[in-house]
Amino acid sequence: MTVSIIGTGQSPYTRHPAPGTDTAQVIARAVRNALADAGLEPADVDGFAVSSFTLGPDHAIDLAWRMGLRLTWLMQDTNGGASAGGMLQHAVRAIEAGDARVIVLAAGDLMDAAAFSRLVARYNRATEDHLAPLPMNGPNALFAMLTTRQMEALGLSREDYGRIAVTQRQWAADNPAAVYRKALTLEEYLDAPTVATPLGRYDCVPPVTGGDAVVLVADRGSGTPRARVLSVRASYNADQQAGDGLATGLRGCARAGWEDAGIGPAEVGLACVYDDYPAMVVAQLADLGVQPPDEDPAGFIERRIATRSLPVNTSGGQLSAGQAGAAAGMHGLVEAARQLMGRAGARQISARHAVVSGYGMVLYRYGACATMSVLEAAA
Amino acid sequence: MSAIIQACLGCETLLFPARLFCPRCGQEDFAPFSAEHGIVEQTTRLAGGTVLATLAIEGGPRVIARLTGGDAAPGQRLPLTNDPNAASGVHAYIPVHPNVNEDKP
Ligand SMILES: [Zn+2]
Numbered sequence: 238m239t240v241s242i243i244g245t246g247q248s249p250y251t252r253h254p255a256p257g258t259d260t261a262q263v264i265a266r267a268v269r270n271a272l273a274d275a276g277l278e279p280a281d282v283d284g285f286a287v288s289s290f291t292l293g294p295d296h297a298i299d300l301a302w303r304m305g306l307r308l309t310w311l312m313q314d315t316n317g318g319a320s321a322g323g324m325l326q327h328a329v330r331a332i333e334a335g336d337a338r339v340i341v342l343a344a345g346d347l348m349d350a351a352a353f354s355r356l357v358a359r360y361n362r363a364t365e366d367h368l369a370p371l372p373m374n375g376p377n378a379l380f381a382m383l384t385t386r387q388m389e390a391l392g393l394s395r396e397d398y399g400r401i402a403v404t405q406r407q408w409a410a411d412n413p414a415a416v417y418r419k420a421l422t423l424e425e426y427l428d429a430p431t432v433a434t435p436l437g438r439y440d441c442v443p444p445v446t447g448g449d450a451v452v453l454v455a456d457r458g459s460g461t462p463r464a465r466v467l468s469v470r471a472s473y474n475a476d477q478q479a480g481d482g483l484a485t486g487l488r489g490c491a492r493a494g495w496e497d498a499g500i501g502p503a504e505v506g507l508a509c510v511y512d513d514y515p516a517m518v519v520a521q522l523a524d525l526g527v528q529p530p531d532e533d534p535a536g537f538i539e540r541r542i543a544t545r546s547l548p549v550n551t552s553g554g555q556l557s558a559g560q561a562g563a564a565a566g567m568h569g570l571v572e573a574a575r576q577l578m579g580r581a582g583a584r585q586i587s588a589r590h591a592v593v594s595g596y597g598m599v600l601y602r603y604g605a606c607a608t609m610s611v612l613e614a615a616a
Numbered sequence: 617m618s619a620i621i622q623a624c625l626g627c628e629t630l631l632f633p634a635r636l637f638c639p640r641c642g643q644e645d646f647a648p649f650s651a652e653h654g655i656v657e658q659t660t661r662l663a664g665g666t667v668l669a670t671l672a673i674e675g676g677p678r679v680i681a682r683l684t685g686g687d688a689a690p691g692q693r694l695p696l697t698n699d700p701n702a703a704s705g706v707h708a709y710i711p712v713h714p715n716v717n718e719d720k721p
Contacts, residue, residue: 363633371668371682371710378668379680385629433660433668477639479677601633602670602680 239456240329241463242574244275248345250416250447250559257524258446260291264345265304267448271341275452284337286328288320288344288563290356310337318511318597320344321566324609326469329424345448353444363601370536376599378442383482383603384516390483391534398515399426400543402439402556409553411584416445416559440514445559449567451574457475464577467611468497474605482603485596487524489596490609498611502526506588507576509569511596512554522592525609548586550578566595577614589614619710623649623709635671651676654708656692672709683706
């Protein structure tokens with residue numbers, strides 16, 4: 238059996254949520270929009286999964302109740318940037334096993350300055366005990382040092398990372414839902430205020446409030462524009478945080494992910510990779526094999542990404558659209574499905590296959606979770 | 617001057633932050649271990665001037681520290697401390713709970 242995405246929805250991303258906005262409302266808006274996109278009603282849904290950092294004290298069942306959903310399958314995922322892939326992996330199996338027929342996956346957060354400060358101070362125990370008291374407020378410093386390692390290992394410069402940020406901003410110009418759409422020049426990127434050397438402002442994602450959702454069903458056959466899920470793979474704690482963080486868990490699951498999909502990385506026409514920092518775009522494209530192993534990374538960025546001959550993060554990615562907490566993991570899945578379903582508006586590309594990756598949960602020095610999925614356009 | 621990390625009593629693997637089972641041998645018996653020095657691998661200077669560093673402990677884990685009492689370059693060997701107000705000279709400060717082994721009965 239094949240499982241397909243037949244609808245996507247977002248709750249508008251905003252840097253400054255209106256007073257009184259709460260996480261449950263934000264997620265519910267994304268769910269409502271995804272159901273409308275799929276032509277379905279809440280009563281059609283029998284499976285629901287959610288990921289959120291700020292939903293508490295509510296959980297998945299509270300949301301289901303408040304949205305009036307009667308369910309035979311329910312889950313909550315806590316893996317942040319990798320949560321969409323984790324939920325997708327479970328949901329595909331649930332539909333295949335007959336546990337549910339129509340599953341909505343949702344993620345969202347109210348991520349204003351206060352919520353962001355609370356999140357990064359108590360992200361996990363290691364952070365609370367050993368990083369926050371340094372003091373360190375969020376992961377920028379960790380990814381600054383990871384970027385330095387990558388620059389040395391791959392011979393990359395600030396300009397190379399800048400080309401990724403500038404190109405994603407070009408894509409964002411055609412995404413009305415992105416919070417930053419004004420053209421960014423390489424000079425502006427290089428001259429931006431330093432956050433943590435070597436990272437500047439445009440290497441770091443803007444936290445936003447927002448939500449994302451997709452609707453999954455068993456494949457209905459022709460007549461419905463959809464994004465078929467060809468494969469989903471996940472990796473958790475692949476290296477015990479004992480490495481340099483330059484390889485993500487994708488390196489270990491990519492081979493199986495492509496084998497399951499029946500295509501190779503050269504065949505994808507769109508890559509939506511988790512872009513919390515440009516260095517992680519580089520790392521994931523390499524781990525997935527989308528950047529051929531024999532190709533020079535700087536040359537690949539210049540020839541394929543910056544020219545947009547290989548579309549990467551066509552929504553503008555988190556770097557331009559914004560990082561909506563745990564919804565950041567769902568962001569690329571929503572964009573890839575929209576592109577494959579022909580619903581990407583002015584930024585529509587023509588691609589038959591897309592790869593989506595998730596990455597996240599910094600345990601101590603870098604992210605420990607990674608997911609990949611390969612999608613195919615069908616109608 | 618030193619910083620407390622965790623040593624596995626089964627295989628002597630040095631760990632930080634503290635684990636529940638040893639990732640190498642699977643045992644759950646640990647003892648505190650005083651690590652005295654680390655080699656600076658990378659540093660980053662934050663907008664406010666704070667300098668954080670990744671250091672490799674010889675035969676042990678990499679740790680994240682704040683440099684106190686001055687600056688340091690990659691390759692430099694620095695004393696480690698759990699005291700943010702360490703004595704004069706450049707130190708690598710690693711915040712830690714008083715007892716890294718507190719999960720042990
Ligand atoms: Zn051991």
